[in-house]
Amino acid sequence: xxxxxxxxAKIGLFTIGGGYAMIPLIKQTVVEEKHWTxxxxxxxxxxxxxxxxxVFAVNISIFIGYKMRRTPGALICAMGxxxxxxxxxxxIALFFYRFRENAMVERAFLGIRPAVVALIAVPVxxxxxxxxxxxxxVWIPVLAALAIWMLGVNPVYVILVAAxxxxxxxxxxx
Amino acid sequence: MIFFFLFVTFFQxxxxxxxxxxxxxxxIQAEVVxxxxxxxxxxxxxxxxxxxxxxxxxxxxxATYVGYTSVVNAGYPAWAGVLGSLMATCAxxxxxxxxxxxxxxxxxxxxxxPVVESIFMGVRPAVVGLIAAAVLILCTPENxxxxxxxxxxxxxxxxxxxxxxxxxxxxxxxxxxxxxxxxVAGLILF
Numbered sequence: 001x002x003x004x005x006x007x008x009a010k011i012g013l014f015t016i017g018g019g020y021a022m023i024p025l026i027k028q029t030v031v032e033e034k035h036w037t038x039x040x041x042x043x044x045x046x047x048x049x050x051x052x053x054x055v056f057a058v059n060i061s062i063f064i065g066y067k068m069r070r071t072p073g074a075l076i077c078a079m080g081x082x083x084x085x086x087x088x089x090x091x092i093a094l095f096f097y098r099f100r101e102n103a104m105v106e107r108a109f110l111g112i113r114p115a116v117v118a119l120i121a122v123p124v125x126x127x128x129x130x131x132x133x134x135x136x137x138v139w140i141p142v143l144a145a146l147a148i149w150m151l152g153v154n155p156v157y158v159i160l161v162a163a164x165x166x167x168x169x170x171x172x173x174x
Numbered sequence: 175m176i177f178f179f180l181f182v183t184f185f186q187x188x189x190x191x192x193x194x195x196x197x198x199x200x201x202i203q204a205e206v207v208x209x210x211x212x213x214x215x216x217x218x219x220x221x222x223x224x225x226x227x228x229x230x231x232x233x234x235x236x237a238t239y240v241g242y243t244s245v246v247n248a249g250y251p252a253w254a255g256v257l258g259s260l261m262a263t264c265a266x267x268x269x270x271x272x273x274x275x276x277x278x279x280x281x282x283x284x285x286x287x288p289v290v291e292s293i294f295m296g297v298r299p300a301v302v303g304l305i306a307a308a309v310l311i312l313c314t315p316e317n318x319x320x321x322x323x324x325x326x327x328x329x330x331x332x333x334x335x336x337x338x339x340x341x342x343x344x345x346x347x348x349x350x351x352x353x354x355x356x357x358v359a360g361l362i363l364f
Contacts, residue, residue, distance in 0.1 A: 013229050048277060051294060053191045054270030055233035062274035074275055078267055085230020086238050086263055090256060092224055093242040097255075100220070104361060109220050111360015112353055113317040114331040116223045118338035119349050121309045123196050124302060131298040140296070144303025148200060149310040152208065155201045159190050162300030163293045170292020 001076055004068060007034065008061040008080035026060060036064055057081050176248050177261055179210060184237050184265035189273075191266075193301030195225075195232030200308035202236055212244035216316040227350050237262040330363055 011026055023046060030036050037045070049059035058081045065077030099105050133141060140162065147153040183205045191198040199222060206212050213221070221243070225235030241262030242255040250258075318335075319327030334356050341347040 012231065012234075049274075050194075051192070052270070052273060052277065054188050054273070055191075055231045055266065056194050057231045058234070058267055059270050059274055062271055063278055066275055066278040071275060074271060074278075078271055081231075082234050082263060082267055085228070085234045086259070088228050088230065089225065089235045089238040090242060090259055092228060093239045093255070093259065094252065096220075096224065097243065097246055107364045108357040108361045109223065110319075110327065110331075110364045111334055111356045111358070112223045113216070113219045114335040115338035115353055115356035116219050116226065117309060117312045117317060118335045119226060119342055119352065120196055120199065120222070120305065120312070121339055122342045124305045124309060125343070127193065127196075127302045127305060131302050133299055133302060137295075137299050140299035141303030141306060144300045145306035145310060148204070148304065148307035152204075154204050154209075155197075155304050155307065156186060156190050156204075158300055158304065159192060159297060162296040164296070166293045166296025167289065169295065170288060173292070174288065 001069060001073070003034075004065055004073060005076050005080040008065075008077045009084050011061070012057055012081035013084040030064060036068060055082075176212075176245060176250075177258060180241055180244065180258055180262045181265045183210070184241075184262045185268060187233075187237075188266040189269040191233065192297055193304065195236075196308065197301045197304040198233050199236065200304045200311065202240060203308060203311055206240050206244065210244075212247060213240065214316065215312065215314050217243065217247075219312055219317050223353055227353050233266060234263060237266040327364060330359075334359060 007029055011029065014025055027039065027042060031039050031042055045060060045063045049056055049063065052059055058078050061077035061081040062074045065073035065075070067073075069076070096105075100109075128141070131141075144158045144162070147158060148155055187198055187201045187205070191201060203215075203218055207215055207218050221236060221239045222232075225232050225239060228235060238259040241259030245258030246252060246255040318331040319325075321328045338352050338356060341352050342349060
């Protein structure tokens, strides 16, 4: 159990920028070193974890934990994946809350803010490729973005409507 | 009361946050900045910068940070902030925990079920829209300055935006390095 916790704490700790960058690390640790699963099963797990809601790293860790030790294993692995970032960010939040009024910090963050917006813009195009956006369905993301941005629609409803729309379309097709 | 709303907010985000950390950001923004006013747009953007610079999944990082900052912004002491971040993070993970365990039980059996596939035909493109919305919402005077009152900051911000976008999209520069460079630029130029 302890080994499960430590392994996923390490994986959680080394995820920088989130998501796909950690797949090789998971593969190396979980498949090649620990032999907890085979590569093929891991690929299926990744596909499922990506299409599920929630934090990708945590989702994968829950799968492996459940496979090894049922529900307690899943719980331990999820905690392992979340704990290191939780502690680090908590310390930063404590620290930053006191220093954000500092003139130097404020100026540095004025420069950082536009960069952050750019760093979120990049995955839009990356995700568009993965989601196979073409002329037939480009209206979905455009409509979704405009609804959220201009009309202030809650993104949660956008996801629910999109799921319902996909379901209805599938039913009509069959 | 804020603890209850934090829990509900992040539980909902954990339950419907398809497409990873970046699409969660627009949900977090909608709830935390627009709906509840726990943080300003500027604070939110700073939070995203900090979660990108530090290790760990963006979803966990933002939940922890928002949990702390919202509670302290509301006038509670620091220990209550720690409780707030614990609440937000647990709420975010809880739906995955339940959902993943259920899916593990029936593992992969329904992965290519036509109903599941047709649902995702709608959800996947919508997630792209969610991330785009996060970008549009963050294009505010608070993050970029305004061309009338502060043209120097505005144009410089646009240049930093362009630099970071090209650096990441074309040259695949490390995001941490990009953020640090823009921080140094801000320190010198603003």
